[in-house]
Amino acid sequence: MISILLxxxxxxxxxxxxxxxxxxxxxxxxxxNRSFVENIETPQTQKLSDITEADVYIxxxxxxxxxxxxxxxxxxxxLVVHTSGGAHMxxxxxxxxxxxxxxLQTFSKNTEVNFSTIPICVEAENKDDLKLLKKLGSSISKxxxxxxxxxxxxxxxxxxxxxxxxxxxxxxxxxxxxKNKMEFDLLKxxxxxxxxxxxxxxxxxxxxxxxxxxxxxxxxxxxxxLEGSVYRELYEKLTESIKKSESFDTT
Ligand SMILES: NC(=O)c1ccc[n+]([C@@H]2O[C@H](COP(=O)([O-])OP(=O)(O)OC[C@H]3O[C@@H](n4cnc5c(N)ncnc54)[C@H](OP(=O)(O)O)[C@@H]3O)[C@@H](O)[C@H]2O)c1
Numbered sequence: 001m002i003s004i005l006l007x008x009x010x011x012x013x014x015x016x017x018x019x020x021x022x023x024x025x026x027x028x029x030x031x032x033n034r035s036f037v038e039n040i041e042t043p044q045t046q047k048l049s050d051i052t053e054a055d056v057y058i059x060x061x062x063x064x065x066x067x068x069x070x071x072x073x074x075x076x077x078x079l080v081v082h083t084s085g086g087a088h089m090x091x092x093x094x095x096x097x098x099x100x101x102x103x104l105q106t107f108s109k110n111t112e113v114n115f116s117t118i119p120i121c122v123e124a125e126n127k128d129d130l131k132l133l134k135k136l137g138s139s140i141s142k143x144x145x146x147x148x149x150x151x152x153x154x155x156x157x158x159x160x161x162x163x164x165x166x167x168x169x170x171x172x173x174x175x176x177x178x179k180n181k182m183e184f185d186l187l188k189x190x191x192x193x194x195x196x197x198x199x200x201x202x203x204x205x206x207x208x209x210x211x212x213x214x215x216x217x218x219x220x221x222x223x224x225x226l227e228g229s230v231y232r233e234l235y236e237k238l239t240e241s242i243k244k245s246e247s248f249d250t251t
Contacts, residue, residue, distance in 0.1 A: 002026050002136050005054035007069070009033040011107040012083050013060040017042065019115040019140045026139050029054055048074055056136060058083060058101055059092075067091040079129050085156035088149040089123050099124035099133055102152060103141075106163050115140045121147040121155070172231050204245065211242035 004020060006013050009031055017040070020026050030052050031037060031044040045051065051073070057080045061069050066082045071093040073080065080092055081099035092098040100123040105113060120137035122144060124130040130146065137144035147155065170191065174184045197206045210218040219239055226232040 002056060002132065002139075003054040004028045004136075005030050005032065005051060005057045006060065007032045007051075007057060007073075008060035009037050010060060010062075011109055012103065013058075014109060015107045015113060015115070016058065016060065016083070016103070023139050026136065048072055051075070055079065055132065056081060056101075057096070063087045067093065071095070079124070079132065081124075081133065085121075085152060085159055088153070089125070090149070097125055097129055099129050100149070100152065101133055101137065102147075104155070104159060116142050119143040119145060121145055121152055123148060123152070172234070176231075202250075204248070204250070207242065207245070209242070211239040214243065 002025060004026060006017055006028060009017070013031070013033070017028055017031065020028050021042075028042050031040065031042050032046070032048065032051055033044065034046060036046060037044055051057075057073070057078055059066055059070060059080065059082045063084050063086055066084060066087055070080055070082075070091075073093070073096065076095050078096045079099055080096040081101040082089075082092060083101055083103065085102050085104065089098050089100050100121065102121040103115070104119040104121060107113060118141050120141045120143065122130065122133040122137055123146065124133055134144050134146070173187055177184045177187065194206075210222070222235060223232060226235055
């Protein structure tokens, strides 16, 4: 049995809790969170001094507080991991054995995710801990990969482009639709098809649009429509990036 202690009950903490509940061979024995968590049966505490013994301590707090938070843990030589894509393993205090358990997905509190398909990127300072993290990862996902902090940081940059920036572009499209009194729903099949296409084509093969075709007339028209808009500069930058993308090195 692998006993888990979850430290932090935000988006990731909650999803990990749900994913690990009822899994054979894993028990979430306690949750620590600064504020009281409603509607959970797992024992919880708001005091670091009341934290119990566990095999793995999973810190799921914002990146910029991981280091300070880990230094406050009142025990030594335990396996303590964080769940961040962007933070190096060594931000964790070296008072404990360090590791990473990074689920490569976007999590929001009230959306369901299927953990079995989520890649879990693991890293640890020593072999036995790595083995344990792989076993833990495999109990909730079919896709567990060992990745170094340096690789994970690069992966995180790629993930920000894919998820955060793409979603920001949806947001821009939503404001353009709303300003022109059109439903954002009209664009949803296009969003779905864009994501589906890269299952069979590489992103460079899937690229379409005026920038790819070097259709300067349409580009000029769009820039005119965006005159005075904060999105104009972004449109220009992305258009330039698509034009230059032939020379991107993907080897
Ligand atoms: N969200 C994602 O999509 C995602 C995906 C993969 C990995 N991650 C990583 O997972 C980690 C957690 O992210 P999240 O999205 O779950 O964050 P979050 O929803 O903002 O939750 C943060 C949790 O940390 C607690 N917290 C905040 N500041 C604290 C402090 N100074 N001391 C103690 N506890 C503190 C909060 O407690 P209160 O409830 O008391 O405020 C809350 O329980 C981050 O490292 C993030 O990079 C996130």
